[in-house]
Amino acid sequence: MSGVNLSSVSPSKKNSGARGKFLSSGNSLLLASCVAAILVFQPSARAQSNSFLAGGTAPPDAPSTWKSLLGDFKKADGNETLTVGESDGSLFIRRSNGAEVKLSPRDANSFFYDGPTPDEKYVVTFVQHGGPAIVVLERSGSYHRLPYEVAGGVNAVIKTTQPVEELRVAAMSAVPPTERDPFRKPDLVELAPLDPAIHLDIRYATSNDFLGVPVYTQARAFLQRPAAEALVHALHKLQPLGYGLLIHDGYRPWYVTRIFWDATPSEGKIFVADPAQGSRHNRGCAVDLTLYDLKTGKPVEMTGEYDEMSPRSFPNYPGGTSLERWHRDLLRRAMESEGFTVYEAEWWHFDYKDWHEYGILNIPFEKLNIGSSPK
Numbered sequence: 001m002s003g004v005n006l007s008s009v010s011p012s013k014k015n016s017g018a019r020g021k022f023l024s025s026g027n028s029l030l031l032a033s034c035v036a037a038i039l040v041f042q043p044s045a046r047a048q049s050n051s052f053l054a055g056g057t058a059p060p061d062a063p064s065t066w067k068s069l070l071g072d073f074k075k076a077d078g079n080e081t082l083t084v085g086e087s088d089g090s091l092f093i094r095r096s097n098g099a100e101v102k103l104s105p106r107d108a109n110s111f112f113y114d115g116p117t118p119d120e121k122y123v124v125t126f127v128q129h130g131g132p133a134i135v136v137l138e139r140s141g142s143y144h145r146l147p148y149e150v151a152g153g154v155n156a157v158i159k160t161t162q163p164v165e166e167l168r169v170a171a172m173s174a175v176p177p178t179e180r181d182p183f184r185k186p187d188l189v190e191l192a193p194l195d196p197a198i199h200l201d202i203r204y205a206t207s208n209d210f211l212g213v214p215v216y217t218q219a220r221a222f223l224q225r226p227a228a229e230a231l232v233h234a235l236h237k238l239q240p241l242g243y244g245l246l247i248h249d250g251y252r253p254w255y256v257t258r259i260f261w262d263a264t265p266s267e268g269k270i271f272v273a274d275p276a277q278g279s280r281h282n283r284g285c286a287v288d289l290t291l292y293d294l295k296t297g298k299p300v301e302m303t304g305e306y307d308e309m310s311p312r313s314f315p316n317y318p319g320g321t322s323l324e325r326w327h328r329d330l331l332r333r334a335m336e337s338e339g340f341t342v343y344e345a346e347w348w349h350f351d352y353k354d355w356h357e358y359g360i361l362n363i364p365f366e367k368l369n370i371g372s373s374p375k
Contacts, residue, residue: 053237053333059322062086065108069126070319072311073135073143082143084135085319093124093137094318113137148310157212158309160263164213171258176360177276183359188251188284189228190371191221197235197244199292201299203307204249204256210307211263218365221250224284227352230338231287238334239294246299248288248306248348252281254362268309270345278360285355287340288348291331300327306348315347 062070066086074081083094091103091111103111103124110125122138133145160167191198203209205219223231235245258275273279280286288307291300303320304312311317315332328347335342340350 053337054241054330055326055333058326060089061323062089062321066091067321069133069135070321071133071148072146072319074146076134076142076144080143081146082135083319086321088322146310148304148308148312158210158264158268160211161265162263164211164215164259164263167259167262168215168255171255171262174255174258174275176254176282176362177278179278179359181359184224184354184357186284186358186361187225188222188361188368188370189225191223191228191231191247191250193371194228194232195235197239197294198232199244199246199297201246201248204252210309211260215256215259216365220365221247221287222284222365222368222370223250223287224352224354224358226354227285227287227340230340230352234334234338234340237337238291238330241330242294243291243300243330244294246290246292248290249281250287251284251361252279252286253364254278254282254360255364257282271307271309271313280351280355282360282362283355283358284361285352285358287350287352288346289331289350290348291327302328302347304347313346313348315342315344317347 069091070084070086072081072083081096085092085094092100093103093113094100101113103113106112106123109127110123112121113124114120115122124138125136127134127136135143135145137143192200200219200221202216202219202221205214205216207213209215222228231245238245254275257273257279260272261269261275264272273281290302290306292298293300301321301324303317303324304310312319315328320328332342332347335350339353341353343349343351
């Protein structure tokens with residue numbers, strides 16, 4: 001399992017990142033209606049063998065009683081942090097300096113871990129005091145859980161710098177940065193119609209986002225045509241393994257990036273794009289997504305929630321369960337095999353390789369004239 005020092009990790013500022021076979025399209029689909037257009041996808045021959053993609057058999061899930069113990073904890077009287085996770089059927093504790101110890105059960109709420117000599121065993125105890133869990137390490141003291149998310153897959157809402165509606169008015173009247181490079185003509189494609197195994201969960205069209213209010217007027221997702229084609233190839237590699245793709249976001253008008261940036265306090269800005277540079281979402285070459293189980297239709301469990309502003313969002317976060325990390329890494333391998341690159345601070349965000357060949361767009365969904373709006 002890969003490691004990360006939770007006390008020192010600091011991803012660089014997001015550099016223009018955020019938040020089948022096609023028939024020839026002829027004219028751009030950005031400003032022209034595609035009423036009669038039919039997009040045809042066929043499974044790639046590359047999907048025939050997926051053993052390399054799976055990276056082995058999925059590990060068994062951790063006991064539900066253990067999952068409530070997992071997380072990151074901060075020392076009550078200092079800055080030291082530690083991570084409690086599960087690996088190969090055992091719990092472990094990883095300190096911020098990288099040292100890791102394996103836990104063995106003692107009773108329902110406590111575990112043993114080895115001391116500095118073979119004969120020494122120390123006790124770690126998990127306790128509740130009407131709030132976040134506390135983990136007590138013998139000879140090390142108490143650590144309080146860092147509360148990252150709201151339970152049940154609901155996004156935690158940040159305290160915005162200003163009311164979002166005020167920021168929306170300013171963003172809608174603002175002008176995107178001027179770009180001088182020659183770019184490809186935009187050719188945005190709507191994702192949902194491309195394959196029945198592409199499902200949508202467009203959080204920014206709902207109040208279940210990190211701002212607590214909708215910022216999109218429609219729950220739709222788009223990508224530039226080459227990126228959309230690559231996405232479907234990745235999907236066809238995942239389907240034989242039992243997974244579909246759940247899309248959270250694709251093309252994002254520039255004014256929305258401006259809202260995100262202006263609304264987010266300084267400590268959270270590594271998770272949002274600087275509108276002065278523009279986002280790769282603005283260019284139609286970034287997608288936020290996760291896996292869902294084809295049998296149940298339910299999203300799989302990952303190490304952290306979508307749009308969570310915490311270390312659990314990092315693609316190499318060492319905590320969570322073996323199965324959660326396996327799912328996260330499977331998604332990454334599938335996307336990277338088709339020309340996408342994961343963003344260093346968000347396991348769900350992938351940039352397509354040709355993003356730099358497209359300019360920043362600032363057209364709301366309802367004005368794209370692509371397909372027909374949902375009823």
